[in-house]
Structure formats: C-alpha cells, structure tokens
Amino acid sequence: MTADTHTTTPLDEDPAPLAEKTARRSRRPGRFGVHIFLMAVTLGFLAPLLLAVYASLRPYGETAEHGYFSFPKSLSFDYYRQAYSDSGMGKYFTNTLLIAVPAVLITLFFAAFVAFAVSRLRTRGSMVxxxxxxxxxxxxxxxxxxxLYVLFLKIPLPWWMSDSLTLYDSYWAIIIVNVGFQVGFCVFVLSNFMRTLPKEILEAAIVDGAGVWTQFWRITLPLCRPALAALGTLEFTWIYNDFLWALIFISNPDKLPITSSLNNLRGQFFTDYNLLAAGSVLVALPTVLVFLLLQRHFIAGLTLGSGKG
Known part of the structure; x- marks a missing residue:
C-alpha cells in the first residue's frame, strides 16, 4: 500500500502574507523619500535659528575675520547678558505681557461665545x-x-487707564485692535470644532434641565480645551510678535513691546550683528516656552475632529 503524499509548492501557500510583504517593500522607498523631504524642510526652517544661536555665542571680531561659517575659537554667553542689559528687555517683556495676555484671554472669551451660538444653538442667520x-x-x-489712528485720538479714557486721557498711547488700543482682528479666526476654528462634539451630550443636559449658560460653561467649554489651547498658543505667538500696531498707536517709548527693544541694539554707525542675534534669541524664548508647555494640547487641538465629517 502506498500512501499518497502531497508536497507543498509555493503556489499552494497562502498568497496574503506574500502580498503584504510585497506591499511593505513597495512602501519603503516612498516612506524613505518622505522622511528625506521632511528632514530637508525641517533643516531649512531651523537653519536661520541655528545660525543665529551660533553667531550669538561668538565674538563679532572673530566672525568678521573668518566668516559666520568658520570653526569657532571661543564660545560664551557674554552677548546674552549684554543684549538683556543694553536693550532694557525686562521692561519691554513686562509691556508685552500686559498686551498679549489680556488680548489672548479676551479674544478666546468672545470667540467661544460666538462659536457656541453659531454652532450649537438654533439661531437664524448663524451661517451668515x-x-x-x-x-x-x-x-x-x-x-x-x-x-483707527484718528478714532483713538477722539475716544476719551480716565487717567488711571491712559496717561494721554485718550485711547491713543495706551495698551488698550493695541489690545482692542488685536482682539478685533483675531476673534474672527478663533470663531471659525472653534465653531468647526464644536460641531464635531456629540449632540447627545447637550440633549441629555437639556433633558436634565440645563440652561444655555450651563450648556456653554460646564459642558461645551471643557470639551473645547484642546482647541482653546491650540488657539491660545497661536494667538500668543502672533500678538507677541506684533510690531505694527505698537509702532502706530504708542508714542511713549517706555510702553513699547519687546519687538521694539531690538532697535536699541542697533548703533548709529555700527551694528554688532552677533549682539543682535543674541537679542533675537532672547526675544523668541517666551514663545518657544509657551509652545513647549502647551505642546500636547496644541497637537490634540489640531488633530481632534479631523476624521469626522
């Protein structure tokens, strides 16, 4: 008696693992190219910042003689101490915080109200x-x-709000302008984010007797924390880096924001660009710190709701 033996051949194997391996191999060159492209873009964005940090650690005489891309002979933080003291950054940092923090909070406060009314309440003309x-x-x-310049000169303010007794030459002028220009973008982002929230949550709250204020303050607003953090990071960066409105609406040099302090590092006949690079790095540090503190919420605010229609 002979037993029938069946020998397996490559054709008898399950083709699914083979197809997966083939697809995996075909994806590797594409992923490799994407990674190379992303690394090149990242280096392109970081190159100016890295060059500024590198120049700020070297004496100007060394870079003037050998160039900015030469190998350093000595590195120190002397320029950072000089930039902070010569430009008076401590005072300008305080001025910027007096402008940026209230402007961001007021913008998000008003934008959250409008976004809730547009996206969660059944009101006529909400889309318009x-x-x-x-x-x-x-x-x-x-x-x-x-x-705005003419208008702010005619709007009176009490003495404890403005030294000029008008809206001009006061922090409130810059705060109002920034709120007015930024609230529209925040309303657009928050309204789209609120539309992705489950409607069943508000319906259950209404059944339990929750009013409009409770629906907004205790239910909707806590769910929008990632979006608020993302917008807060962006708004703080934009308002912090603003220079146009302060240059127009403030005449007292002691009230100017941090971006204007870099002008104090420029000489009339000579400018030490290594010292200016150190000042630029110091000015950029608060925005980097805010992003690092809110990085997790910032990324969550950008990605949440992206897969919902």
Whole structure:
C-alpha cells in the first residue's frame, strides 16, 4: 500500500502574507523619500535659528575675520547678558505681557461665545454671522491704520487707564485692535470644532434641565480645551510678535513691546550683528516656552475632529 503524499509548492501557500510583504517593500522607498523631504524642510526652517544661536555665542571680531561659517575659537554667553542689559528687555517683556495676555484671554472669551451660538444653538442667520466673522480676516489691517489712528485720538479714557486721557498711547488700543482682528479666526476654528462634539451630550443636559449658560460653561467649554489651547498658543505667538500696531498707536517709548527693544541694539554707525542675534534669541524664548508647555494640547487641538465629517 502506498500512501499518497502531497508536497507543498509555493503556489499552494497562502498568497496574503506574500502580498503584504510585497506591499511593505513597495512602501519603503516612498516612506524613505518622505522622511528625506521632511528632514530637508525641517533643516531649512531651523537653519536661520541655528545660525543665529551660533553667531550669538561668538565674538563679532572673530566672525568678521573668518566668516559666520568658520570653526569657532571661543564660545560664551557674554552677548546674552549684554543684549538683556543694553536693550532694557525686562521692561519691554513686562509691556508685552500686559498686551498679549489680556488680548489672548479676551479674544478666546468672545470667540467661544460666538462659536457656541453659531454652532450649537438654533439661531437664524448663524451661517451668515459666521461668514461675516471669517470675512473680517480677509481685510488687510493696513487699510484701517489711518481711521483707527484718528478714532483713538477722539475716544476719551480716565487717567488711571491712559496717561494721554485718550485711547491713543495706551495698551488698550493695541489690545482692542488685536482682539478685533483675531476673534474672527478663533470663531471659525472653534465653531468647526464644536460641531464635531456629540449632540447627545447637550440633549441629555437639556433633558436634565440645563440652561444655555450651563450648556456653554460646564459642558461645551471643557470639551473645547484642546482647541482653546491650540488657539491660545497661536494667538500668543502672533500678538507677541506684533510690531505694527505698537509702532502706530504708542508714542511713549517706555510702553513699547519687546519687538521694539531690538532697535536699541542697533548703533548709529555700527551694528554688532552677533549682539543682535543674541537679542533675537532672547526675544523668541517666551514663545518657544509657551509652545513647549502647551505642546500636547496644541497637537490634540489640531488633530481632534479631523476624521469626522
């Protein structure tokens, strides 16, 4: 008696693992190319910052003689101490915080109210209202420089709010302008984010007797924490780096924000660019610190709701 023996051949094997291996091999060159491209873009963005840090650690005489891309003979933090003291950054940092922090908080506060009314409440003309807020961001801010300048000179303020007794030459002028220009973008982002929240949560709250304020403050707003953190990071960076509005609406040099302190490091006949690089790095540190502190919430705010229709 002979037993039938069946020998397996490659054709008898399950083709699924083979197909997966083939697809995996075909994806490797593509992923490798994507990684190379991302690394090149990252280096392109970091190159100016790295060059500024490198120049700020070297004496100007050394770079003037050998160039910025030469090998350093000595590195020190002397320029950072000199930049902080010569430009008076401590005072300008305080001025910037007095402008940026209230502006960000007021912007998010008003934007959250409008976004809730547009996205969660059944009101007539909500889409038109959202379009108007969004269209406000399309208007170039330079167009409103002259009308706002004339208007702020005519709006009175009490002595404890402005030394000039008008809105001009006060922190409130810059805060109001930044809030006006940034609230539209925040409303657009928050309204889209609120639409991704489950409607069943609000319906259950309404059944339990929750009013509109409870629905907004205790239910919707806590769920928008990632989006608020992401917007807070962006808004703080944009308002912190603003220079145009302070240059127009503030005449007292002691009230100028941190971006203007770099002008104090420029000489009339000579400018030490290594010293200026050290000052630029010091000015950029607060925004980097805010991003690092809110990085997890910032990334979550950008990705949450992206897969929902």
């Amino acid at each position: 209202l959202l379009m108007l807020f969004t269209a406000g961001n399309l208007l170039p801010p330079q167009v409103l420089v002259t009308p």
